[in-house]
Amino acid sequence: MNPAAYGEQARRAWAIARKDIRVYYLKGPVLIFGIFMPVFLFLAFFLGGRDLPLAFLLSGLVGMTLFFTATAVSPAIFPWEGQARTLERLAASPVTIEAIVLGDMIASVLFGIGVTAVTILIAIGLGLPLLHGIVLGVSIPIAACCFSAIGMLLAVPPTNVPSNIMMLSTLLKFPLVFISGIFVPLEQMPAWGLMLAVCSPLTYFTDVVRYAFSGAHHFPVMVDIAALALFALVFTAAAMRLHRRSMPRRM
Amino acid sequence: MPNVIEVENLTKTFGAVTAVDRVSFHVRRGEIFGFLGPNGAGKTTTTRMLTGVVPMDGGSVRIFGHDILKEPVQAKQRFGVVPETSNAYVELTAWQNLMLMGDLYGLDRTRAERRSRDLLETLGLYGRRDQKVQGYSKGMKQRLILAMALIHEPELLFLDEPTSGLDVQSTQMILVLLRDLNTDGTTIFLTTHNMEEANRLCDRIGIIRAGKIVAIDAPERLKTAIDRLHRLEVSFDRPVSADALAGLDGVVKADRTGDKWRIVTEDPDLAIRSLVAFSADCGAAILTLNTLAPSLDEAFLRLTGEERP
Numbered sequence A: 001m002n003p004a005a006y007g008e009q010a011r012r013a014w015a016i017a018r019k020d021i022r023v024y025y026l027k028g029p030v031l032i033f034g035i036f037m038p039v040f041l042f043l044a045f046f047l048g049g050r051d052l053p054l055a056f057l058l059s060g061l062v063g064m065t066l067f068f069t070a071t072a073v074s075p076a077i078f079p080w081e082g083q084a085r086t087l088e089r090l091a092a093s094p095v096t097i098e099a100i101v102l103g104d105m106i107a108s109v110l111f112g113i114g115v116t117a118v119t120i121l122i123a124i125g126l127g128l129p130l131l132h133g134i135v136l137g138v139s140i141p142i143a144a145c146c147f148s149a150i151g152m153l154l155a156v157p158p159t160n161v162p163s164n165i166m167m168l169s170t171l172l173k174f175p176l177v178f179i180s181g182i183f184v185p186l187e188q189m190p191a192w193g194l195m196l197a198v199c200s201p202l203t204y205f206t207d208v209v210r211y212a213f214s215g216a217h218h219f220p221v222m223v224d225i226a227a228l229a230l231f232a233l234v235f236t237a238a239a240m241r242l243h244r245r246s247m248p249r250r251m
Numbered sequence B: 001m002p003n004v005i006e007v008e009n010l011t012k013t014f015g016a017v018t019a020v021d022r023v024s025f026h027v028r029r030g031e032i033f034g035f036l037g038p039n040g041a042g043k044t045t046t047t048r049m050l051t052g053v054v055p056m057d058g059g060s061v062r063i064f065g066h067d068i069l070k071e072p073v074q075a076k077q078r079f080g081v082v083p084e085t086s087n088a089y090v091e092l093t094a095w096q097n098l099m100l101m102g103d104l105y106g107l108d109r110t111r112a113e114r115r116s117r118d119l120l121e122t123l124g125l126y127g128r129r130d131q132k133v134q135g136y137s138k139g140m141k142q143r144l145i146l147a148m149a150l151i152h153e154p155e156l157l158f159l160d161e162p163t164s165g166l167d168v169q170s171t172q173m174i175l176v177l178l179r180d181l182n183t184d185g186t187t188i189f190l191t192t193h194n195m196e197e198a199n200r201l202c203d204r205i206g207i208i209r210a211g212k213i214v215a216i217d218a219p220e221r222l223k224t225a226i227d228r229l230h231r232l233e234v235s236f237d238r239p240v241s242a243d244a245l246a247g248l249d250g251v252v253k254a255d256r257t258g259d260k261w262r263i264v265t266e267d268p269d270l271a272i273r274s275l276v277a278f279s280a281d282c283g284a285a286i287l288t289l290n291t292l293a294p295s296l297d298e299a300f301l302r303l304t305g306e307e308r309p
């Protein structure tokens, strides 16, 4: 067995993901957040956006659910572990920093997919027809990877104070929602808005979800999926690289 | 390859503080190496660099021939670490912590479970294996950390003050386990303040002061290197004359204290031979003969104190 081989490191990353799920996700408040967030978003949407079509609203809602859940917990894991000193344990064990980042990402991907699945079930329960299930099934995991990589990027600043990171990530996450075609359809955006929108991976995911539920879309579906995959790769690579650099400063 | 750890010119600075200053030493296979020094001397910083937790600013560390910066995973796979501060996942049970360690070191489930059971039984924690670590006492946590460090049967074990703050039972349990491990071939790098512990356990001791190594040697030789003059205590079954004793080869001074003589010598070997010959010559049988070596405490204070020997 070569402990540094990719397959072996991936197996160890999976162990880290299971640890994350046990320690950080399967907690009362986190689970309640995971279940209530879509419910509250539904309420807010129905009360607020009566004049927009249901399929449009729901696609934005599904996009937001995945985005917020996949980035909810992961930015704080490094600071938490730094504070609890368990990060020192991981640093002294035969896992690479890339494997630690991958493990944290896997956990947040699973959490994001789980909660998003609940949202989609509610949507279908509300009578919304799922027209392109396979497209949705392919794009959700890719988008989940992309968003959880964003979560890991938010975790890069080497602070061991979780609330600092939470504040920072909230500040960065909300503006992203406003430029991603969730509240305003891309077709109705001004040119500068559209320029911002194409920079946000959430735009492409929302577009795909819209296509899956209503058949309407702004970009070709393949472009959406390719953009998400590209963002996912670039963000993951960047997160791993930056964590390698900031890890020593947490110790 | 007889050297398990090879450290050369290891250096670490924090701002203006040079915590570790061009430290070089090696640890041989199968030995217990004690790393001693007063608070803030740089023991923990050194241990963390050796175990790949923090990068060094200069110098190199090789563990089993693997450079800790270039091949960290290969090096880490072969050692276990008991860090200065307890760091089990307190939200997990002891058993879950051990299973996580098993996975991180690539053990299969059966082996991880067998090892965990054995270790928890040895360390008296098996009955509490399904309790969250949150509810553990300090001593229990420390024993669990040791079990976690040993799950993959490492050939090398790093411990940073493993017994600090523990009661006699926990301390004893840990020390006995360390000695047994060493008998079975595990090399041990042990950081401690406790002279008694170092004296009893270690084959060699390195003493660090303000980031610099000031001495590396076997405990007995460290003690004797400090104090050129040794003391012997001898008693005979009949009175002997002070002048006769003081005139013996190798004896510098002889004082009577109670029914014993206290002899000062520069060469204990020669002095003991002279005493034995003297006893045969004058027909005074030796009742007791003790060598009073300087204590390691003394050696330590002299080496780490302000005035250097």
Ligand SMILES: Nc1ncnc2c1ncn2[C@@H]1O[C@H](COP(=O)(O)OP(=O)(O)OP(=O)(O)O)[C@@H](O)[C@H]1O
Pocket: A251, B014, B017, B018, B019, B037, B038, B039, B040, B041, B042, B043, B044, B045, B046
């Ligand atoms: N993260 C850090 N940032 C700044 N200075 C540090 C850091 N870690 C250690 N130091 C400094 O490095 C020096 C050595 O500290 P270290 O913890 O290695 O000592 P030690 O020998 O382990 O002491 P102790 O016996 O108290 O555990 C000290 O002056 C300490 O203040």
Ligand SMILES: [Mg+2]
Pocket: B043, B044, B045, B084, B160
């Ligand atoms: Mg220390």
